[in-house]
Structure formats: C-alpha cells, structure tokens
Amino acid sequence: MAVGGGDEKIAQRVLRLTDIVEEPTDFLMPISGYEKMPIVSLEEAVEPLIPLLPSVKSYAYAAKKKCKKPADNLTQDESASIMLYSMGWEPLNECLYCALNATLRSKNRSKLKPWFLYLRLFLAALFCLPPLPPLTVFRGVKLDLSAQFQKGETVVWWGFSSCTTSIEVLQMEEFLGMTDASKSSQQKPVSAMSTPPKSNHEIDHPTAVDIDVRIEEITNRIIQILGLDDEDKNKILRALLKNGRQSLINYQKDIISKIYKEQMNGNDNELMTLLKKYFERKWEVEYDSSNAWFIVYLKQCKNNDNVTYETVLTRTAEYGNKYMKNCPILSIILQILFKDIDNKCLQEKNLFNDLWLTITNDGLKSIIEYSKYIASEIINELINEKQSILFQALREYYRQELFRLFQQNNIADKENLYDLALDNIVEYGWIDGIKAIEDTITPKKFEMLLDSILLSFNGTHFILNYELAIY
Numbered sequence: 001m002a003v004g005g006g007d008e009k010i011a012q013r014v015l016r017l018t019d020i021v022e023e024p025t026d027f028l029m030p031i032s033g034y035e036k037m038p039i040v041s042l043e044e045a046v047e048p049l050i051p052l053l054p055s056v057k058s059y060a061y062a063a064k065k066k067c068k069k070p071a072d073n074l075t076q077d078e079s080a081s082i083m084l085y086s087m088g089w090e091p092l093n094e095c096l097y098c099a100l101n102a103t104l105r106s107k108n109r110s111k112l113k114p115w116f117l118y119l120r121l122f123l124a125a126l127f128c129l130p131p132l133p134p135l136t137v138f139r140g141v142k143l144d145l146s147a148q149f150q151k152g153e154t155v156v157w158w159g160f161s162s163c164t165t166s167i168e169v170l171q172m173e174e175f176l177g178m179t180d181a182s183k184s185s186q187q188k189p190v191s192a193m194s195t196p197p198k199s200n201h202e203i204d205h206p207t208a209v210d211i212d213v214r215i216e217e218i219t220n221r222i223i224q225i226l227g228l229d230d231e232d233k234n235k236i237l238r239a240l241l242k243n244g245r246q247s248l249i250n251y252q253k254d255i256i257s258k259i260y261k262e263q264m265n266g267n268d269n270e271l272m273t274l275l276k277k278y279f280e281r282k283w284e285v286e287y288d289s290s291n292a293w294f295i296v297y298l299k300q301c302k303n304n305d306n307v308t309y310e311t312v313l314t315r316t317a318e319y320g321n322k323y324m325k326n327c328p329i330l331s332i333i334l335q336i337l338f339k340d341i342d343n344k345c346l347q348e349k350n351l352f353n354d355l356w357l358t359i360t361n362d363g364l365k366s367i368i369e370y371s372k373y374i375a376s377e378i379i380n381e382l383i384n385e386k387q388s389i390l391f392q393a394l395r396e397y398y399r400q401e402l403f404r405l406f407q408q409n410n411i412a413d414k415e416n417l418y419d420l421a422l423d424n425i426v427e428y429g430w431i432d433g434i435k436a437i438e439d440t441i442t443p444k445k446f447e448m449l450l451d452s453i454l455l456s457f458n459g460t461h462f463i464l465n466y467e468l469a470i471y
Contacts, residue, residue, distance in 0.1 A: 029109055031158075034116040034123070042077045042084065045121045048114040053094050058403040059087050061413070066290045078125035083290075085122060085160070101159035138164050215285070218278045225270050226263065227256055244320030245275060267314055275317035287329065291396065294329050297389050301336055308339045315343065325356055330393040334359070337382070337390060340373040363429035364394060394426040401456065409448045411441055 046053075046060045063083040070079030085097050092098045100118075103111050112119075222240065223233050232254050239247040245264065252260055263271040288295050302309045312335045315323070323346065324331045334355060335341075346352045351373075358366045364382065367390070371379050382390045402422055406413070417440060425433030430453055438446050 034119040037120040045117040081122045104158045327397040330397045333393045
C-alpha cells in the first residue's frame, strides 16, 4: 500500500461510521479477564497481536513517536494506544480497529485473549479522558434497520462505535446519505490523539468523530453564499473542499449566474476567503497533534513571510489537492521553500512535478538541481542541517512506506535500524539510502527489500535509478 491515498482514507472513515450491520443481534457473554492484566507499554501490549496483525508493531512504533507530549494527563503509552486504534491500514482484516471490533462482536470470547493487554491499556486511557455531556450522535447505514430497534430501548453494541456529532457528515454522498441517531453517556473525545483527526471523533464506548466546529461553520456559509439547493449542495461542497474553487467550473449551471461570476472573479471575494480559512483550519486540525512542528512552521511563515504563505494558501483554495500529491506536509513545505516556482511554472512547465519526483526518489541532496529557485543560503541550510524543516517533511513522506517494507520482509527493528534507514533515505533517496544499511541485515533480506522497493515504486525515473545503482 502506497503512502497517502485520499479515497482510501475516505473509505476507511465511511467504514468506521457505517458498520452497524456488523453488530450481533444475539445476546453475548460479558467480556472479562482483561481487567486483571497489568498496564504495560504499548510495545508489550501489541506483542501477542503480531501473529494476527503482522504490521501492528510498526504502527505502534509510529503512534508512540507521535505521542511524545500526551494531553489529558495520559501517559505516552496510553495516548499512543488511542492513536493506534484510530489508524487505518490494509488489508483491513489485519488493521487493528477492524480486527478488534470483529473480535469484540464474536460469540467466541476466547478469541479475545490475545487482545487483553491492549484492551487493558486502551480502556485505561479512555477512562482517563474527561467525559462529554450527554448528546445526540449519529452513525450511518444504507439499510433499513428500524425493525431491529424499539424506541426507548437500550442497545448494547460490542464494538467501539465511531460516531459523528454532525448529521451533515453522514448526509454527504461519500457517507451514503443515510443516518441513524443515538444518545449516549459514554462518549470520550479523542480527536487530539486520532490520526488523521479530520472531524470531532466520539468513540462510543467510545471514540469521537472528526468534524470541527469552525470547519462546519465555514462549509455552511459556503453553501449559503453560493445559494446551493439541497439536491446539489453536498456534491458541490465535496468537490470544492477536494479540488478548490476551480471545481465550480463543472457546476456552473447549478449556480445563479451573478453569484457564479462574483465568486469566480479574483481572490478577494467571500468564497476564496472562506476556502482559505477552511484549508488553514484543516491543516491545523489534521496535523496539530501528530506533527506540531509543521503547524509551528506555518505560523512562523505566516508571520515572517506572509506573501509566500498567502500565495500557497490561495493556490490551495483555488486548486485544492492538485499539488498536494500523497503527502500534503511535504508539498506545502516545498511550495513555501521554492517560492520562485510560481503558478505559471507549476501549470505550464510541470516544474513542481519534476521537483517532487526528484526529491522523493533521490532524497534531500537532490534539491541542488533546483538551486536557482531558492536562495543559496537556504539551500545550504536545508542540505546540511539534519533537523531542517525539509528533512522533517521528508521523514514524514518516507516513514510509513519504509516501515511497511521492513515489516513485509520480516526485518526487525534492531539497534534503531528503522530510524537509521529512514534518515539515510531522507538524505540520499531510496536506493543509496537503503545501501547504507546493507551490512546490518542478511544478503537475502537485503535483496528482498530492494525487490520490494522496485515493486512499490515502479515509476520510470525510479526504475532507471534502480538499474544504475545495481549495475
């Protein structure tokens, strides 16, 4: 599975909110035994799960790295246990939240034993969170399940149920447009520990869904100023939030001509202002807990180089995800650093795509090829400073896929091997970076790792570099 994939993330969010049909209708025995287990580190808690979830150790490692400063008086392991639950990966039957909920819904309670250590840690973390007041939350289902539920009846759902406080989320086309509502006193707010936290997430018992109040206000105002009717509003809004203002070209006949012309003309109209606020808030919500350094950098850029910041933000409002590739953090930082690559270069010369391809294949050192688009003192700092902002962004880009490849080839994280390889790849690219750790693993596994890289990244440029490296 390649890094990124917006459609894949949406599909996983839909699955979390619409899996009501998986809940058993028969009475199940209460769950017991986990409460007698000790609270251990996250690494120890997931150890019994490795035969069931081969990649879980890598994701646990990543979750813990992202939870160095936990909120709500949680320990790092407790916070990371919540983040790990919120992560999604494929295949789904080997993804923690899918496998855990399937096991919780199973009549065979003995299947839960490997989960006891993780459940003990996870539930301890959830019980430490401040409870939300009773409120109505929503889940989605495409079937008519009304016959299964009686008004006023208390229903037990054995799985951890992801819910949303906003019915508009479920009414969007991607969430099937169908809803079911419930009231609960067991919600816990976990969006600060979720990844990616794109809405206020309630886990019922728990979790909490990713709709942010300010984002909701912005989207409601967009619907209002464009005069969108109920039939089309979700479709058009979804296109706007994904592909920016330019997506309205496809919906010109659905908008009053005067309004369309006003909102498509220039960058000072209310629609562009709202879209810029939306993407700015989206970045903050999505990355503030998992990549706080990135949000700090954006704020510094906004204060110290507002012209460049506004250029990138306006471009995003205009074109949405067009230039975000599969790693928005890296894309945004590249656009800020290489500010002389203007809109004309982006659109006519394909220069940004070339820069992206070069740096994601060949690593940090390769940016010297684009030195005329960046100040010399900045490029020297970026190349020579190990903790530069671009170095950190490239770590985010490479990390997930690298760790997946290590796991796939049964290469253990001994003596900090994963981080060592990651830093090397960030600097020198996939092939040269991997060659730096050749002496630390067996020749057989090294060959398997190279083959896996070739299969995962089969672009022409990458294959050429691969062939040059091995011959």
